[in-house]
Amino acid sequence: MSKKGVEGKVIEFIGELRKAGVNVTVSETIDAVRACVHLSDFDLSVFKFALRSVLIKNESELPIFDSVFNSFFIGLPLLPVDSEGSGEIHALSPNEFASEIKQIIRRALLDGDSELLSSAAETLAMYASNGAFTAQGESGAISLSRGPGYYVFRALDLINFREMVSSLRAELAEGKRGGVMPLQMRLDELESGAEIFERELVLEVRKRVAPRSKRDDNRVDTIEKQPLRIDEIEFTSARTDQIEEMRRLLAGISRMLAAKIARKYAKGTGGKIDFRNTLRHSVSYGGAPFDLKFKKRKRSKPDLYVLCDISGSVRNFSSFTLQLVFSLQAQFRSVRSFVFIDRIDEVTETFRLCDASEAIERAYRESRVVDGDGHSDVGRALEQFVEGFSDEISPRSTVLILSDARNNSKDPRLDAMERLKERTARIYWLNPEPQSRWDTGDSLMSEYAPYCKSVRECRNLKQLAEFVSKL
Amino acid sequence: MKMENRACEPGRVEEIKEIMKLSGYICDDAIATAIFLSVKLGKPLLIEGPAGVGKTDLAKAYSLAVGAPLIRLQCYEGLDEAKALYEWNYKKQLLKIQADRHEERTWDDIEDDLFSEDFLLPRPLLKAITSPERAVLLIDEVDKSDVEFEAFLLEVLSDFQVSIPELGTIKARAIPYVFITSNRTRDISEALRRRCLYLYMEFPSAEREIEIVRLKVPEIREELASSVVAAVRYLRTMDLRKAPSISETIDWARALCVLGCEVISEEVLENTLSLLIKEQKDLARVEPVLKIITRRASS
Structure with a gap:
């Protein structure tokens, strides 16, 4: 290709990328x-990485880039796209994809084109390991735990690879495919091509499957138009694999918050200058105020009581909040955790031994939280909490209630809430549902709201972190 | 220790691989291409990826490779302009006033003196900009800094100039090579991403990791190196809280050499596991599968 030709191609390619939903700016095009x-x-591989490092600025867009690149420059089919995020791109169905890529691999094997073979292996691996097979009746969570071997097998199976190779061998032997090269040489070429293909496929699949559970950002199952940021995924609708990612992110968030809160308490920061103290010290420097002294800010660390609804709908949310609050323990005077469905129980101790989701699981299993029908009963839980722990809560305590306030038409027990309000410093309520859905159906949010210092919508990690940092 | 500035700018991607290898860093095509373009286009390189894949080492190795001084800015929560860019040396200014007290000087003279470069404490960003030779600026773990700081960084990185009210605008003498790393504890703003080239680093392929181990631990036998890598790679597929990093692979390989191990037996693995697994909960998960790992390693 001439330089001029490359330029045109690259610009055309960027057009394709944009169609696939990648945002490419003008300055990136120039770059x-x-x-x-x-x-x-x-060199094709260098060319690809060069374009990739210039055009793609987010890990979640890498698979889109790879797919579009292989399709545009090598002529491989684009990965099938599911109906939600198809954009303007022409989407293939899985069957069309399989037959198209089969054609290409066949041709590459016959021509002995090893470059095309390895690119085809990459695209196929991308397809196979992207959970696209889950459409055939397997849940994503199960296929996640499978090893690379499984995906290689499925990929080869999809294109009937062995059959393809043996039929090609037969065709060659029968002399159906004319050519100048002697038969033996062509057969050898076919064998080595097949070998290359399989080796590349294994490599590519491994690259995608093995580190998968440790990825920063999960590979999108299908190409989504706008990849969601992990901290904006809603607790109530997160998939199992996303929850894993969120858990990983949570560790980082809690470290960051701990630093932030600790800084708030640290002496000197943000305080005013202590003029008398500074002057006193300036004496030793001949009257120059060398050493600035600050007034210490007095802040009392709150006693925190966390009451978590762990019925199905809000369980994930509770588990995240419990985990976050627990990892910030040092920043509070004391933290005690309680979980409830229609009965309340303390899990502070269990917590020291295992992490939040396990603690919740245990409380659930040992049925310490269910008396009746297993539907949540906020009113009853409140009542039990006020009765059972009245000696321990003090006017310095902060109570944090995590619930969707859906009481399944049971008595809200506002009297218990009233008593709780009187005995504690403040009550916060975090609701994992969007504000627009409060007070719909059996949600009693606005009945409880007057007793709380603040009621917050808390749908994702971002909002959660924001709230906790201000506690 | 100052290294001579070889000032050789690589003309090809292959050359990056070569000079990086001489500095003890093995690059694959993706890494070498990204560095190459970042140098050629004069744009910062934003590197993301799991902890322990060698993001920070890449910048260090590059500074060694081209003989440019390395200036490192470690980000943390609460990092501000004063700590990243410059501060006035307030104590020295006070001393100066004290010393000059008996001389007859007007305020204007004193002011000019006090706010001159003598009293400026340059911090990493200013150092990188004012460095007479092209420096390598490593902005490490940018995700730990605050959002406001990121906006400030954006300004510095797009023009490579800084204005200090008392002194005027300082322009970079030589635009530094900038490497920015992030562990993605929070998302970096779109604007900063757009200013940079992007490299997502994953754990290396088995071949590359074996090459790394053999480069760093030259005394290791080839079979042992590949067993070490196979075992570590298996550990990484387990859902651990902290997967073993490349530097841990190297430490482990070194330890095995010191202990004179020929093969990785279950016993050896158990005794040296603490070099690879650093969390109690992870340890509990790995211990039951030691046998599988040794089998993996020996195959």
């Missing part, structure tokens, strides 16, 4: 063209 100028000798 891409400039990048090509610097690449002296043409």
Whole structure:
């Protein structure tokens, strides 16, 4: 390709990327063209990485890039896209995809085109390991735990690879495919091509499947138009694999919050200058105020009581909040955790031994939280809490209630809430439902709201972190 | 210790691989291409990826490779301009006033003196900009800094100039090579991403990791190196809280050499596991599968 030709191609390629939902700015386009100028000798893999580092700025967009690149520059089919995020791109059904890629691999094997073979292996691996097979009746969570071997097998099976190779071998032997090369040489070429393909496929699948559970950002199952940020995924609708990612992110968030809160309490920061103290110290420097002294800010650390609804709908949310509050323990005077469905129980101790989801699981299993029908009963839980722990809550206590306030038409027991309000410093209520859904159906949010210092919508990690940092 | 500035700017991607290898860093195509373009286009390189894949080491190795001084800015919650860019040396200014007290000087003279470069404490960003030779600026773990700081960084990185009210605008003498790393504890703003080239680093392929181990632990036998890597790679597929990093692979390989181990037996693995697994909960998960790991390692 001439330089000029490359330029045009790259710009055309960027058009395709945009169609697939990747946002490419004008300055990035210029960079891409400039990048090509610097690449002296043409090497497909370097060319690809060059475009990728210039055009893609987010890990979640890498699979889209790979797919579009392989399709545009190598002629491989684009990955099938599910109906939600198809965008303007022409989407193939899985069957069309399989037959198209089969054609290409066949041709590559016959021509002995090893470059095309390895690119085809990459695309196929991408497809196979992207959970696209889950459409055939398996849940994503199960297929996640499978090893690379499984995906290799499924990928080969999808294109009937062994059959393809043996039929090609037969065709060659029968002389159906004319050619100048002697038969033996063509057969050898076929064998080595098949070998290359399988090796590349294994490599590519491994690259995608093995580190998967440890990824920062999960590979999107299908190409989504706008990849969600993990901290904006809603607690109530997160998938199992997303929850894993969120858990990982939570560790980082809690470290950051701990630093933030600790800084608030640290002496000197944000306080006013203590003029007398500074002057006193200036004496030793001949009257110059060398050493600035600050007034210490007095802040009392709150006693925190966390009451968590752990019925199905809000369980994830509770588990995250419990975990977050627990990891910030040092920043509070004391933290005690309680969980309830229609009965309340303390899990502070269990918590020291295992993490939040396990503690909740245990409380649930040992049925310490269910008396009746297993539907949540906020009123009863409140009542029990006020009765059972009245000696321990003090006017310094902060109570944090996590619930969707859906009481399943049971008595809200506002009297218990009233008593709780009188005995504690403040009550916060976090609701994992969007504000627009409060007070719909059996939600009693606005009945409880007057007793709380603040009622917050808390749908994702971002909102949760924001709230906790201000506690 | 100051290294001579070889000032050789690599002209090809292959050359990056070569000079990086001389500095003890093995690059694959993706890494080498990203560094190459970042140098050629004069744009910062934003590197993301799991902890322990060698993001920070990449910048260090590059500074060694091109003989440019490394200036490191470690980000943390609460990092501000004063700590990243410059501060006035307030104590020295006070001393100066004290010393000059008996001389007859007007306020204007004193002011000019006090706010001159003599009293400026340059912090990493200013150092990188004013460095007479092209420096390598490593902005480490940018995700730990606050959002406001990121906005400030954006300004510095797009123009490579800084204005200090008392002194005027300081322009970079030589635009530094900038490497920014992030562990994604929070998302970096779109604006900053757009200013940079992007490299997502994963754990290396088995071949590359074996090469790394053999480069760093030259005394290791080839079979042992591949067993070590196979075992570590198996551990990484387990859902651990902290997967073993490349530097831990190297430490482990070194330890096995010191202990004179020829093969990885279950006993050896158990005794040296603490080099790879650093969390109690992870340890509890790994211990029951030691046998599987040794089998993996020996195959």
